[in-house]
Every structure is written in C-alpha cells, then in structure tokens.
Amino acid sequence: MNAGWLCIAGLGPGDPSMLTPEVTQALDQATDVVGYIPYVARVAPRAGLRLHPSDNRQEIARAQAALAMAAAGQRVVLVSSGDPGVFAMASAVFEALEAAPQWQQLDIRVLPGITAMLAAAARAGAPLGHDFCAINLSDNLKPATTIEARVRAAAAADFAMAFYNPRSVSRPDTFARILALLRETCEPERLVVFARAVGTPEERLRTVTLAEATPEMADMRTVVLVGNAATRRVGRFVYTPRAAR
Ligand code: SAH
Numbered sequence: 001m002n003a004g005w006l007c008i009a010g011l012g013p014g015d016p017s018m019l020t021p022e023v024t025q026a027l028d029q030a031t032d033v034v035g036y037i038p039y040v041a042r043v044a045p046r047a048g049l050r051l052h053p054s055d056n057r058q059e060i061a062r063a064q065a066a067l068a069m070a071a072a073g074q075r076v077v078l079v080s081s082g083d084p085g086v087f088a089m090a091s092a093v094f095e096a097l098e099a100a101p102q103w104q105q106l107d108i109r110v111l112p113g114i115t116a117m118l119a120a121a122a123r124a125g126a127p128l129g130h131d132f133c134a135i136n137l138s139d140n141l142k143p144a145t146t147i148e149a150r151v152r153a154a155a156a157a158d159f160a161m162a163f164y165n166p167r168s169v170s171r172p173d174t175f176a177r178i179l180a181l182l183r184e185t186c187e188p189e190r191l192v193v194f195a196r197a198v199g200t201p202e203e204r205l206r207t208v209t210l211a212e213a214t215p216e217m218a219d220m221r222t223v224v225l226v227g228n229a230a231t232r233r234v235g236r237f238v239y240t241p242r243a244a245r
Contacts, residue, residue, distance in 0.1 A: 004076070036079075160226060
C-alpha cells in the first residue's frame with residue numbers, strides 16, 4: 001500500500017470561515033490540489049503544493065487524474081464548492097472508481113462542506129426547518145421532463161425546495177418554466193428566497209412572493225429556496241414551522 005491518498009473535499013460557499021478544520025488540515029498536508037478553476041483559485045498557494053485547475057464539465061477526467069495521482073503516492077485534495085456530495089465531484093470519483101477496480105483499495109475520504117442551500121437558509125432564518133428537497137435545475141445530466149416531474153411532485157407533497165443551478169446563459173428559459181409550474185400548484189403568497197453568492201463580498205439575499213418572482217432574479221451564482229405552504233416571515237427573517245399542518 002502506498003502513502004498516497006485522495007480527499008474529496010468541500011470548500012463551503014465562499015468565505016474561509018465556513019471551511020471545516022478537517023478540510024483545512026487536508027489542504028495543509030496535500031501535495032496536489034485538483035478542481036474546477038474558480039475553486040482551485042480559493043486555495044492559498046504554498047511551496048510544495050501543486051495546483052491543477054481544470055475546466056468545467058471535465059468531471060470524470062478530473063476524477064481519474066486525481067485517482068491516478070493518489071495511486072502514484074501523492075496526497076491529493078479534489079475540491080468542490082459547498083459540499084462535494086451535493087451536485088459535485090464525490091459521485092464523479094465513485095463513477096470513475098466503478099470502472100477502475102485497481103484503484104478501489106486506495107485511501108479515499110469524502111470531507112463534507114457547508115452546501116449552498118444550508119448557508120443560504122441560515123442567512124434567511126430557517127426556511128428549511130421542516131421537510132425539504134434539493135433539485136438541480138441543470139439539464140446537463142438529466143432530461144428537462146424529469147426535472148419538471150420532480151418539481152411538480154415536490155410541490156404537490158408540500159416540500160420546501162432548494163434549486164441549484166437555477167439559470168444559465170445556455171438555458172435562460174428553464175427557470176421561467178419552473179416558476180410557471182410552481183404557480184399551478186402553489187399560492188401566489190408562497191415565499192421565495194433568492195440567495196446569491198452567499199459567503200462572498202457579492203452576497204445578496206432577496207425574499208419575494210411567488211407572484212413577484214421573476215426569472216431574472218436568479219443566475220448561476222444563486223440558490224433559490226421555495227418555502228412550503230406554512231413558511232412565513234417573522235421580522236426580517238423567513239422561517240418554516242417545525243410542525244406540518
Ligand atoms: N457542491 C455545491 C453545489 C454545486 S452546483 C454545494 O454544495 O453548494 C452549483 C450551484 O450551487 C450554483 O448554480 C448555485 O445554485 C449554488 N451555489 C454554489 N455556491 C453558492 C453560493 N455561494 N451562493 C449561492 N448559491 C451557490
């Protein structure tokens with residue numbers, strides 16, 4: 001067994017204060033950091049640390065490269081924003097591992113991070129205080145019909161919802177369709193929190209009703225939280241009661 005290892009780590013939403021000590025320790029011990037360009041840019045350079053930024057949508061190649069380095073005896077941290085298990089690199093590594101039995105005995109650990117929806121919810125108050133679900137609105141890895149079916153089912157079951165990747169330049173209309181679909185099931189007063197760039201200097205939170213929500217309120221740096229039927233305002237906060245009706 002070689003001394004190499006791979007940590008698949010979450011960097012949190014942005015601010016270093018929201019990085020766990022466990023992840024900081026792994027970065028301190030690493031020889032190599034691998035990840036999407038803006039996430040690797042968050043890691044402070046130091047002597048003896050090689051940075052390997054790569055482009056987006058290269059997840060499997062990036063996972064294979066990280067595994068190959070660990071197999072060669074390097075101490076590798078593969079970084080994601082937020083939590084690595086939430087629409088991020090951890091599943092890509094295990095997908096690569098399924099096809100590479102020779103790497104399955106490596107020292108591989110997943111180090112959690114604060115995911116965007118939890119950082120955003122904490123800023124708003126407690127909008128996810130009762131049952132909720134997280135849905136990725138990107139259609140890169142699943143058909144749009146599946147996304148719409150899941151949003152419909154979640155709204156019908158009165159889950160609060162967190163939408164990741166709500167809107168991008170390549171699919172400007174997805175989020176408009178999702179809002180229209182929510183309006184079929186939810187009342188116009190339903191609260192919607194648009195949380196942009198949480199934990200960074202550009203952070204902005206805006207809470208509106210479903211009637212007031214527009215597609216332009218979201219972009220790729222926004223996580224959108226939709227309350228359940230009981231979600232309400234208290235002072236400057238938004239919260240969902242612990243009990244269901
Ligand atoms: N693994 C990440 C999610 C990656 S998907 C996590 O656990 O947070 C990328 C999406 O996450 C973005 O489109 C946005 O919806 C959300 N996101 C990531 N960082 C964010 C931040 N600082 N503020 C608001 N949303 C964020």
